Amino acid sequence: MTGSRGLRSWLTTTDHKRIGLLYFYTAFAFFLVGGLEALLIRAQLARPNGTVVGAETYNQLFTMHGTTMIFLALMPLSAAFFNYIVPLQIGARDVAFPRLNAFSYWVFLLGGLFLNASWIAGPVFRAGVLNVAPDAGWFGYANLTERQYSPGPNVDFWLLGLQILGVSSLAAGFNFIVTILNLRAPGMKMMRLPTFTWMTLVTQFLVITAFPVITVALVFLMFDRFFGAHFYLPQAGATPLLWQHLFWLFGHPEVYILILPAMGIVSEVLPTFSRKPLFGYTVVVYSGVLIGFMGWGVWSHHMFSVGLGPIADSVFSATTMLIAVPTGVKIFNWIATLWGGTIRGTTALHFAVGFIAMFIIGGLSGVTHASPPADLQQTDTYYVVAHIHYVLFGGTIFGLFAGMYYWWPKMTGRLLSETLGKVHFWLTFIGMNLAFFPMHLIGLLGMPRRIYTYAPDLGVSSLNLVSTIGAFLIGVATLVFVVNLWRTRSQGAPAPNDPWGGATLEWAIPSPPPPYNFSVIPTVANRLPRWKTEHHDPMPDPPAAPPAPVHVPGGSWWPPVAALGLPVLALAPLTHHLWLAFLGVAITIYGIYRWAFEPFEL
Amino acid sequence: MTHAAAVHHTSMGLDSRKMAFWAFIGSECLLFGSLISTYLIYKGKSVVGPYPHDILNIPFTSVSTFDLLMSSLMMVLALAAVQRGDLKWTKIWLFATAFLGILFLGGQVYEFSSFVREGLTLQTNLFGCTFFVLTGTHGAHVTVGVLWLLTLWVRALQGKLGPAQAVTVEISGLYWHFVDVVWIVIFTLVYLIQ
Numbered sequence: 156m157t158g159s160r161g162l163r164s165w166l167t168t169t170d171h172k173r174i175g176l177l178y179f180y181t182a183f184a185f186f187l188v189g190g191l192e193a194l195l196i197r198a199q200l201a202r203p204n205g206t207v208v209g210a211e212t213y214n215q216l217f218t219m220h221g222t223t224m225i226f227l228a229l230m231p232l233s234a235a236f237f238n239y240i241v242p243l244q245i246g247a248r249d250v251a252f253p254r255l256n257a258f259s260y261w262v263f264l265l266g267g268l269f270l271n272a273s274w275i276a277g278p279v280f281r282a283g284v285l286n287v288a289p290d291a292g293w294f295g296y297a298n299l300t301e302r303q304y305s306p307g308p309n310v311d312f313w314l315l316g317l318q319i320l321g322v323s324s325l326a327a328g329f330n331f332i333v334t335i336l337n338l339r340a341p342g343m344k345m346m347r348l349p350t351f352t353w354m355t356l357v358t359q360f361l362v363i364t365a366f367p368v369i370t371v372a373l374v375f376l377m378f379d380r381f382f383g384a385h386f387y388l389p390q391a392g393a394t395p396l397l398w399q400h401l402f403w404l405f406g407h408p409e410v411y412i413l414i415l416p417a418m419g420i421v422s423e424v425l426p427t428f429s430r431k432p433l434f435g436y437t438v439v440v441y442s443g444v445l446i447g448f449m450g451w452g453v454w455s456h457h458m459f460s461v462g463l464g465p466i467a468d469s470v471f472s473a474t475t476m477l478i479a480v481p482t483g484v485k486i487f488n489w490i491a492t493l494w495g496g497t498i499r500g501t502t503a504l505h506f507a508v509g510f511i512a513m514f515i516i517g518g519l520s521g522v523t524h525a526s527p528p529a530d531l532q533q534t535d536t537y538y539v540v541a542h543i544h545y546v547l548f549g550g551t552i553f554g555l556f557a558g559m560y561y562w563w564p565k566m567t568g569r570l571l572s573e574t575l576g577k578v579h580f581w582l583t584f585i586g587m588n589l590a591f592f593p594m595h596l597i598g599l600l601g602m603p604r605r606i607y608t609y610a611p612d613l614g615v616s617s618l619n620l621v622s623t624i625g626a627f628l629i630g631v632a633t634l635v636f637v638v639n640l641w642r643t644r645s646q647g648a649p650a651p652n653d654p655w656g657g658a659t660l661e662w663a664i665p666s667p668p669p670p671y672n673f674s675v676i677p678t679v680a681n682r683l684p685r686w687k688t689e690h691h692d693p694m695p696d697p698p699a700a701p702p703a704p705v706h707v708p709g710g711s712w713w714p715p716v717a718a719l720g721l722p723v724l725a726l727a728p729l730t731h732h733l734w735l736a737f738l739g740v741a742i743t744i745y746g747i748y749r750w751a752f753e754p755f756e757l
Numbered sequence: 758m759t760h761a762a763a764v765h766h767t768s769m770g771l772d773s774r775k776m777a778f779w780a781f782i783g784s785e786c787l788l789f790g791s792l793i794s795t796y797l798i799y800k801g802k803s804v805v806g807p808y809p810h811d812i813l814n815i816p817f818t819s820v821s822t823f824d825l826l827m828s829s830l831m832m833v834l835a836l837a838a839v840q841r842g843d844l845k846w847t848k849i850w851l852f853a854t855a856f857l858g859i860l861f862l863g864g865q866v867y868e869f870s871s872f873v874r875e876g877l878t879l880q881t882n883l884f885g886c887t888f889f890v891l892t893g894t895h896g897a898h899v900t901v902g903v904l905w906l907l908t909l910w911v912r913a914l915q916g917k918l919g920p921a922q923a924v925t926v927e928i929s930g931l932y933w934h935f936v937d938v939v940w941i942v943i944f945t946l947v948y949l950i951q
Contacts, residue, residue, distance in 0.1 A: 328780070329777045329781055330777070332776075332777075333773050333776045336768060336769050336776065337767040337769050337771065338767070338773075339768040363780055363783065364783070364787050365787075366784070367784050368787055370788065374894075375795070378879060378886065382879050383880040385880075385886060386795070391803075391804060391882060391886075392883050393802070393883055397795065401795075748908075
């Protein structure tokens with residue numbers, strides 16, 4: 156149906172590897188946008204009484220920074236690896252539903268563009284540019300988000316954009332659960348799955364259970380704002396706490412949706428570069444599953460300052476401290492994996508070890524929030540900002556960078572420069588600690604978050620300046636990474652099948668893999684198929700060419716068409732044109748019917 | 758849906774589409790769970806009427822509940838017919854299922870419009886908000902189910918729905934029964950236990 160090159164082949168692709176690359180480049184672009192927003196925030200806060208941006212722009216910047224990084228950068232960067240790596244790790248030719256996978260990507264792209272269009276959409280709403288981006292925080296607390304208090308289209312962009320993105324995440328969730336459970340190569344039992352694949356599975360279960368909850372919360376908000384309902388309006392007897400409960404019922408599992416994939420990546424990188432199997436594989440897997448379950452029982456620790464009462468506070472305090480146990484178990488297992496190993500100090504390993512160190516700091520400050528009395532002092536201060544960035548930057552981003560250096564040669568056939576990689580790592584490492592460590596102190600000294608400036612006599616001016624310098628250092632580090640990606644396109648050393656000596660199946664096939672992945676589907680006999688251990692010899696590599704032609708599904712236009720209907724539908728309430736709603740639904744239904752009835756052999 | 762019943766090897770021995778659908782139903786439980794919880798949390802919190810006991814018509818809704826339950830029976834019969842390759846009864850039962858679904862939707866349209874006439878809208882009070890959004894979401898699910906069943910019915914009319922496609926009917930049945938079960942929960946919690 157489609158050729159292998161050209162724009163058309165990318166628009167219609169259903170190949171999990173291409174979709175993985177699309178996810179990567181798109182999410183990385185959003186990561187740069189979110190980073191730019193962070194730099195503007197830090198420029199504003201570099202000096203007291205800063206005048207770089209005004210209060211209203213600042214509100215939009217921190218809201219869009221959080222929303223972008225969580226929904227448009229970290230989740231889809233993880234999705235890039237789910238897409239590219241998971242089918243290879245389980246010995247499959249593709250995901251279970253290749254077209255649904257393409258649909259997830261296009262919905263994500265369109266949802267991201269929809270959200271970011273708010274930056275320039277001002278004139279459409281008779282407002283200035285930089286006036287209508289979401290501005291109520293990434294957590295969008297009711298009842299600030301009600302029409303009465305946020306009359307502009309800002310919050311509308313946010314709640315509609317997040318609903319679009321939810322569709323993408325849910326569709327991908329079902330797809331990867333089925334892929335991992337059902338498409339494993341012969342002999343690939345559940346307890347032989349690579350750790351990254353296991354953590355992907357746990358993550359997807361969290362996605363399909365957590366996203367419906369925020370969808371409902373957003374639907375309520377939508378009804379309040381557009382149709383005059385009052386789900387969050389106290390005047391009508393409602394409680395704005397309903398939003399907080401629904402949001403954090405989603406929001407805390409979301410934290411694990413963000414960190415578990417990074418934990419999975421680190422659990423792949425450490426064994427490879429220590430030349431030792433992961434210490435306590437079974438315990439690491441079960442800890443991940445346990446974190447998935449317990450992640451559902453801690454949400455109210457985001458709400459201690461609400462005053463839920465001593466019983467609720469104690470219960471959620473205890474569960475929150477308890478969830479640190481399986482997390483700590485993983486950390487000890489990673490350290491024990493390194494211990495006594497034959498360590499190769501690659502950039503991927505640097506980031507993986509950096510992950511452990513930074514995540515310990517973030518985890519420890521997290522345990523301090525678990526105590527309600529301490530938390531009351533920390534709530535809404537920069538201390539919480541420090542915590543979230545140690546966990547999500549020092550944790551998730553470090554893990555994702557480890558994955559990028561580790562799997563980039565598999566994904567593109569070229570090795571990233573290790574020299575530039577080390578520069579990237581050290582600048583990031585120093586920059587992140589300069590940027591985020593002082594925030595602990597700034598917070599404890601009493602500086603509230605989400606406030607666009609501060610007075611000189613608060614005594615936090617020099618710490619803020621250090622933090623800003625750190626943030627710009629991270630910016631420089633990211634530029635180094637961009638240069639590294641760019642120069643690798645033409646000058647990177649060609650990657651062999653297995654540049655690192657990895658134990659898992661993705662290293663048995665060419666870099667980048669052919670469209671059909673495995674010339675012959677491998678039969679897996681143990682958990683480390685490519686390694687020689689005291690119990691077994693390495694698995695023989697599959698033949699260079701398939702013995703018989705392998706059927707590869709052709710592309711399809713209908714996933715992008717079906718995806719296109721969603722932002723059109725979302726434009727209807729935003730612009731008050733009912734016909735757009737009918738048009739959007741018609742496009743999506745048309746796409747789905749063509750999709751259902753086109754010939755497409757898996 | 759046009760796939761021939763390509764029997765792919767799967768690790769769990771379960772058709773991938775069916776497994777995905779079970780996962781989807783699990784996810785839907787959280788969606789309806791959140792909506793129903795909200796209804797229960799806001800029960801009795803409305804500051805103005807009309808209140809549930811002023812307006813809910815239990816005899817009428819019992820009839821439409823019975824109608825939806827019967828549609829589940831028709832669905833079971835449709836699946837049995839398609840599995841034994843009986844095209845005639847496949848057509849009849851699929852249409853009957855969809856028809857009872859349409860009847861249920863008609864009942865909901867009547868119920869909603871009579872409530873609006875009696876002064877209960879989305880804007881009236883918390884009962885109105887939670888009631889309309891909960892039952893409206895359920896009604897939207899029934900609508901999707903009806904479209905799906907009618908699509909399968911058209912395929913059957915075209916003679917393209919044999920035992921090889923039985924799994925697609927089975928999956929639509931999973932969906933239909935789930936939507937039915939959700940209604941039983943809503944009927945019990947919203948109408949019967951006031």
